[in-house]
Amino acid sequence: MASPPSTEIRAGATPPEEIKAVPVRHPWRWVSVAVLAVLVAMLVNGVVNNPAYRWDTVGKYLFDQRLARAALVTIELTVLAMVLGVALGVLLAVMRLSSNPILSSAAWIYLWVFRGTPVYTQLVFWGLISVLYPTISIGIPFGPEFASFETTKVITFFVAAVIGLALNEAAYMAEIVRAGILSVSEGQTEAASALGMRRPQVMRRIVLPQAMRVVIPPTGNELISMLKTTSLVVAVPLTIDLYSRSREISLALFQPVPLLICAAIWYLAITSVLMVGQYYLERHFARGSQRQLPPTPLQRLRRRVLGAPRGDRIAEGGGAVAVGDRDGAIGGRTAGSDGQ
Amino acid sequence: MAPDGRADVVPPMVQAEGVHKRFGRLEVLQGIDLEVARGEVMCIIGPSGSGKSTFLRCINHLEQINSGRLWVDGELVGYRQRGDKLHELREAEIAKQRIGVGMVFQHFNLFPHMTALGNLVEAPLRVKREPKQEVHERARALLDRVGLAAKAGGYPSQLSGGQQQRVAIARALAMRPKLMLFDEPTSALDPELVGEVLDVMRDLAESGMTMVVVTHEMGFAREVGDELVFMDGGVVVEAGRPRDVLASPKHQRTAAFLSKVL
Numbered sequence: 001m002a003s004p005p006s007t008e009i010r011a012g013a014t015p016p017e018e019i020k021a022v023p024v025r026h027p028w029r030w031v032s033v034a035v036l037a038v039l040v041a042m043l044v045n046g047v048v049n050n051p052a053y054r055w056d057t058v059g060k061y062l063f064d065q066r067l068a069r070a071a072l073v074t075i076e077l078t079v080l081a082m083v084l085g086v087a088l089g090v091l092l093a094v095m096r097l098s099s100n101p102i103l104s105s106a107a108w109i110y111l112w113v114f115r116g117t118p119v120y121t122q123l124v125f126w127g128l129i130s131v132l133y134p135t136i137s138i139g140i141p142f143g144p145e146f147a148s149f150e151t152t153k154v155i156t157f158f159v160a161a162v163i164g165l166a167l168n169e170a171a172y173m174a175e176i177v178r179a180g181i182l183s184v185s186e187g188q189t190e191a192a193s194a195l196g197m198r199r200p201q202v203m204r205r206i207v208l209p210q211a212m213r214v215v216i217p218p219t220g221n222e223l224i225s226m227l228k229t230t231s232l233v234v235a236v237p238l239t240i241d242l243y244s245r246s247r248e249i250s251l252a253l254f255q256p257v258p259l260l261i262c263a264a265i266w267y268l269a270i271t272s273v274l275m276v277g278q279y280y281l282e283r284h285f286a287r288g289s290q291r292q293l294p295p296t297p298l299q300r301l302r303r304r305v306l307g308a309p310r311g312d313r314i315a316e317g318g319g320a321v322a323v324g325d326r327d328g329a330i331g332g333r334t335a336g337s338d339g340q
Numbered sequence: 341m342a343p344d345g346r347a348d349v350v351p352p353m354v355q356a357e358g359v360h361k362r363f364g365r366l367e368v369l370q371g372i373d374l375e376v377a378r379g380e381v382m383c384i385i386g387p388s389g390s391g392k393s394t395f396l397r398c399i400n401h402l403e404q405i406n407s408g409r410l411w412v413d414g415e416l417v418g419y420r421q422r423g424d425k426l427h428e429l430r431e432a433e434i435a436k437q438r439i440g441v442g443m444v445f446q447h448f449n450l451f452p453h454m455t456a457l458g459n460l461v462e463a464p465l466r467v468k469r470e471p472k473q474e475v476h477e478r479a480r481a482l483l484d485r486v487g488l489a490a491k492a493g494g495y496p497s498q499l500s501g502g503q504q505q506r507v508a509i510a511r512a513l514a515m516r517p518k519l520m521l522f523d524e525p526t527s528a529l530d531p532e533l534v535g536e537v538l539d540v541m542r543d544l545a546e547s548g549m550t551m552v553v554v555t556h557e558m559g560f561a562r563e564v565g566d567e568l569v570f571m572d573g574g575v576v577v578e579a580g581r582p583r584d585v586l587a588s589p590k591h592q593r594t595a596a597f598l599s600k601v602l
Contacts, residue, residue, distance in 0.1 A: 191449035191508075194400055195463035195515060196439035198431060205462065209453050289452065290497060 057258035061249060062265060070245035071266045077158075077230040077241060081165035082223050088166065089173025094203060096178055107174065114171035119164070120235050126164035127236035129155055161233040169226060176218045180211030212285040220278035224271050242266055351414035353378050353519050353550040354399060358408035361394055368394045370574035371408070376519075376567075381551045383561035383582065386571035387597055392554045395571070396521050399552065400441040401434050412441060413518060439467065442512030446524040448504045450496040456483060456507045457492040460514045468515070475514075482510040486540050502533030506540055513544075520544065522553040538564075558602060562586055570594045 047053060061067060095107035114122070130151035139145030155163070184207045192202040231243030239248070242263050250259035283293060295303065354376035361369040368391045376382045384392045397403040398410055401418040410417040418434060419426040429437070451459050460479035464470045483489050486506040488499075496504050505525055512520060522541065526534040538560050545551055545564050555561065561568050561582045568582040570589070578585060578594045586602070589595045 185449075187445060187447055187449040188451065190402055191443075191445060191451075192463075193435070194402065194438055194441075194443040195511070196435050196467045197463060198435045198467075201466060205466065206451055210451075285453075287453065287495070 052257065053261065054255055054258040057253065057255055058261050058265075061259060062262050064249070064262075066245055066249065067242065067262060067266065070240060070242045071270065073240050074227065074230050074242040075270060077161060077165065077233065078223070078227045080162045081169055081230070082226055084162070084166035085169030085222075085226075086173050086219065088170035090177050090208070092170060092174035093177035093181060096174060097181060111171050111174055114168055119168045119229065120232050122168050123161065123164040123232055123235035126155075126160040127157060127238075129160060157236045157238045161230075161236045161238045164236070165226065165229065165233070169222065172222060173219065176222070177211065177215055179218075180213075180215035181207055183214040184210045209285070213282070213289065216278065216282050216285060220274070220281075223278075224274055227270060227274070228267060350378065351411065352376055353380070353413055354552065355411040356395070356398075356408065357410075359395065359398060359405050359410055360407040361391070361398060361403060361405050368574055369398070369405070372571075372574075372576060374569065374576060374579075376550060376552055378550055379548050380566045381545045381553065381564055382567045382569060383565040384552065384554045384569045384571055385556065385558070385561065385597070385601075386577075390571040391574040392571050393523050396443075396523050396552060396554050399519075399521055400438050400443055402443075412437070435467075439515055440517055441519045441521060442515060442517035443521045444505070444508050444512055444523065444525050446527050448496070448501070448508045448528075450504055450508055450511070452496050455493050455495055456488065456499070459496070459507060459511050463511075464514050479510075479514055482513055483507070485543075486510045487536070500533060501529045502536045505529065505537045509537070509540055509544070518550065520549050520551045522551065522555065524554050524556070526555065526557060556601065558586060558598075570597065572597070 048055070092107045092110060095103040096111075098104050133151055135148050136151055136154060137145040137148035139147070181203075188206055188210065189202055192206045197206070230241055233241055234244050239245070246259040246263035250256050253259070279296070283296070286293060352375045354374065356372045356374040359369055359372040360367070370391075372391075372395055374382075374395075384395070386392050394403055398405050399412060399417065404418055415437065417437065418429055420429055420433075421427075450456075451462065454462065457476070457479055460482060461472075461475050464475045464478075465472060480489065480492060483492050486509060488503055488506055488510070491499060491503060491507075496507070499507065509520075509525075525541070526537050529537065534557070538557060541551070541553070541560070542564050553560075553565070565582045567579060568585045569579045570577045570585065570591075570593075572593050578589060578591045580590075585594065586598065589598055
């Protein structure tokens with residue numbers, strides 16, 4: 001059998017003459033670019049040269065220690081609330097999909113309550129928990145107790161804020177995870193079951209890892225959203241986060257605008273870092289989904305500056321280019337070693 | 341007849357007695373009586389909707405039968421008999437039964453987030469808890485046997501359909517099953533890739549594996565099959581040696597089907 005025809009140009013043959021036609025012109029595109037440029041210039045001018053923004057104050061307080069420390073608190077709240085929220089959300093999603101009617105109903109009720117009430121209200125509630133339950137005791141329900149704690153000592157305002165945010169987030173995460181689980185084709189569960197795997201193992205090793213691809217983009221969304229939702233912890237009341245602190249300073253200075261901008265810049269900076277993190281996390285879980293993943297912006301930059309690495313025949317900016325017989329894998333790197 | 345307990349009588353690998361299966365009000369299997377002997381290759385053919393795949397999936401309890409009895413290697417599938425009452429098996433026990441039965445699917449169903457080798461070692465490591473070194477060695481040997489030793493580190497998305505199906509066969513074999521079920525293994529493949537998969541299946545048959553294959557590949561059925569079963573409308577219409585059934589079908593329905601397919 002002859003080898004399949006090569007798609008590369010044979011050496012020595014003259015290439016066919018390239019068509020040189022006059023391209024379609026788009027005059028109105030240039031007009032719209034000009035209009036946009038003028039609007040942007042007006043906007044920038046209205047912001048930068050406007051004394052009401054008090055850019056001098058912005059510059060003065062942008063790296064103020066109080067704001068920096070408050071930003072750290074905001075990040076702490078975000079991370080803790082998300083970690084707990086995602087963990088509980090996964091559990092709730094699995095419960096929702098369980099064949100056990102008690103588990104799935106319990107999960108449904110949780111979702112109903114925690115999505116049905118405003119997060120601000122929930123935070124107020126958790127802030128008042130030590131009023132509702134002055135002591136927490138561990139023991140037999142309706143029976144003797146073994147240990148007891150004063151609620152205010154255990155559940156500080158910070159802890160209450162984290163609990164409030166996490167429990168609320170778990171309800172939303174549960175639906176995201178459930179969608180991810182449903183997105184994994186049934187054939188995967190069948191194949192795993194046919195190999196003798198039991199349901200927990202099928203879920204942990206086969207379904208959930210594949211569900212992650214669908215779960216991560218909306219979860220990244222939730223994380224970025226949580227960063228701003230933390231500003232609601234003023235309900236607890238917790239006032240050491242970025243929003244409350246910047247408001248404090250702005251009230252002391254009698255200047256509402258510049259500290260708002262400072263806080264906005266901090267939130268934007270942290271969000272940008274989170275977006276980069278999400279990009280790389282998505283790539284990790286996309287391994288195996290395409291023949292070759294497109295290059296990251298960093299890899300593209302390296303290529304442009306240093307030239308393409310040897311042995312790499314992948315086109316830039318898109319998917320893989322398969323040259324040669326279809327039965328071969330892509331030339332260049334082979335993926336990893338043993339599967340884990 | 342239920343399998344005897346006598347030691348000198350070896351029970352058939354698969355035995356079906358009056359197997360019925362319905363989905364809601366749709367009766368898909370309307371009384372299947374079949375026997376697959378050890379080492380036999382049984383090919384099941386028939387029009388779509390005849391219940392061939394459903395019957396296959398009943399053998400490893402991916403579908404639960406509604407009436408009748410099904411035995412694999414002398415053991416009742418999905419139920420335990422105590423006196424004259426049948427008890428449903430627990431999930432753990434069903435999973436244990438499935439270990440001895442390997443299945444190959446029409447759409448491969450490889451785990452896309454694991455390499456070919458990863459696919460093979462997952463179940464032996466985590467279900468049977470066999471030692472890691474041994475499992476990896478055997479997995480590589482299996483990949484070599486299906487001609488894909490070089491692709492051990494590749495992901496399913498980097499493999500062609502034929503290669504994926506061969507990995508799927510190797511994955512099922514990694515659990516050392518006593519019976520292999522094939523659900524239209526080549527139906528989703530491009531014609532030029534069908535041959536490589538059938539070669540692996542022929543090789544497996546020659547090594548003595550008991551196989552039940554739902555297929556449209558008549559050539560394979562004729563050359564490799566020991567028994568050919570034609571199913572239609574949820575029942576076995578005709579069964580016999582492949583050459584006999586294909587050359588001179590006894591039933592009109594069989595002849596009608598074969599004339600469309602051959």
